[in-house]
Amino acid sequence: MIILVPDETVLFMFTKFMKLGVVGAAGVGLILAQQNVNGQRDTVIPAVGGVTKPPISSNQYWGCLGYCNGPLRSTNNQYWGCLGYCNAPLNSNNDVYVPTQETVTPFTPMFAAAAAAGSNAKFLFPFGDLMNKMATMQAPPPPEPDPVEVARLTKQLADENNKLRVQAAAELAKRKAKAAVKPLMSMLRDPDPVVRTSAAAALAHLGKDVVGDVTQGLYAEDRMTRMGSAMTLGMIGEPAKTAITALKGSLIDTDVKVRGHAAQAIYRISKDAKTALPVLLKCMQDEDEHVRVGVINALAMMGADAKPAEPELKARLTDAVPLIQIKAAEALLEITKDPKGLAPVLIPVLEKLAGNEDAGIRAEVVALIGQLGIHDAKAVELLQIATRDKDSNVGQIALSALYHAGDPAVPSLIKGLTDLNVQVRFRSVTALAQMGPKAEKAIPALINALSDSDISIRWEAALALGKMKSLAKPAVEKLIDALEDPAYQVRLMAAEALGEIGPDAKAALDALKKAQNDKRGEVVDAARLAIKTISK
8 A cells, every 4th residue: 555645744744853853954855855875976856857966975085086886984094085996976974965775775785794893994884973883783793704604605706796796795704704815805806896895895804814915916917906905905004004115115006096095005004194195196186087086085084184285285276177176175174174264265166166067066065165154245145045056955055054154144044034936945944943042033034934825934934933932922923823824734833832932922822722622633732731831
């Protein structure tokens, strides 16, 4: 049996979740839009009916450069750039783009293995902190290696089915099967990026004991094995310090991506920025835009240690490729930690990028403006324009940025409450609701919004007024009227808001007593609780 749920009911359910802090507004937008965030930069959102491109996270810096299929995560130190080991843009996991089941499923075996292996690398696949914690809690202890099972799984590494090869690598990692080192090393050149990345992760889980074998991979004839070996050593981290000499030799490899991987690995193992930086900066001159993105991301993850790279990164703000420009801007912020000082330099760049046809670029632009903070009218203007973006997620990010900006953004959000576009009105009212008493200046506009033609705007306005507590006393009369609203969601929110206002809402007692006869049980409960709160 198929149950059809009205759109406004679905939206109301998510609003209630937001109120409880279960899911953020941006996450709600994603769920409603059925946004795919598996790293593909071309994704059709049914609600929009067009092609959009979700952004690579501005909070995690990963380079999509040919070796892996998603950002690599370590509980000790996030891995930065694939630098030639993947074949697709990398996954986005921040407070805007959340993992979907589609994102999780292909990597679940390696994900579980990562949590269970307990090696020095503690390598985890790219599902964000919450997902990583869940996997760690649920993962069973690693079983003792069974020679027969290890032999079966080793044979499975050669299976034609790439999913079975990935599963075998995960299981071998979970079992700490050192006998599988050579077969796993051979998988570093697998044609499937998921498989070769899984092999690298499995080897990293075996930790210090495999450093010698992996180091030998730096001298392999094929470049994929050399890249995968360098990446694996970087994931192992400090226990791989015996490989430093060999990695320094790889800094003059004929392949630019191998050189980049070696530089990253040296820094990850020893924090030797002096050795790594010159190589990475030279790699950033490469004609392959993916190499440039990966290097920029690596520099960002180095933080203050990459300060000598600032001039080159500023030069990349005028790169011919928009993605390079936005990544350079993000890296500068990550390295300098000086949003106010960077704003005059970056805002003009972001203004030009704000009209890019790639929704992913536009999303990163508004997210970065939010990170820089609201230091001038131009930043507010850019965010306000972005709230009307044809891509719903970009609009939601813009509203989130305005919300975090606080007082300077309130006039812009008030203006959004009267926009002809219902999505803009909804995004504005939800942002004001999240701001609570900080948005006191919006109370008159929120009172007017109780009469909006759209149900969702009316209930969110009631919710926002309730969050103002006693400051919303001027709204009591209109909230009393809202108890008669045709939509039960609005009646419910009005009753709750009156309760939140407290004793200053005594004028609503008679109307609330009447609401105890409402046909909806949740409205009755809210009215009873409000009466109790007001009468204290």
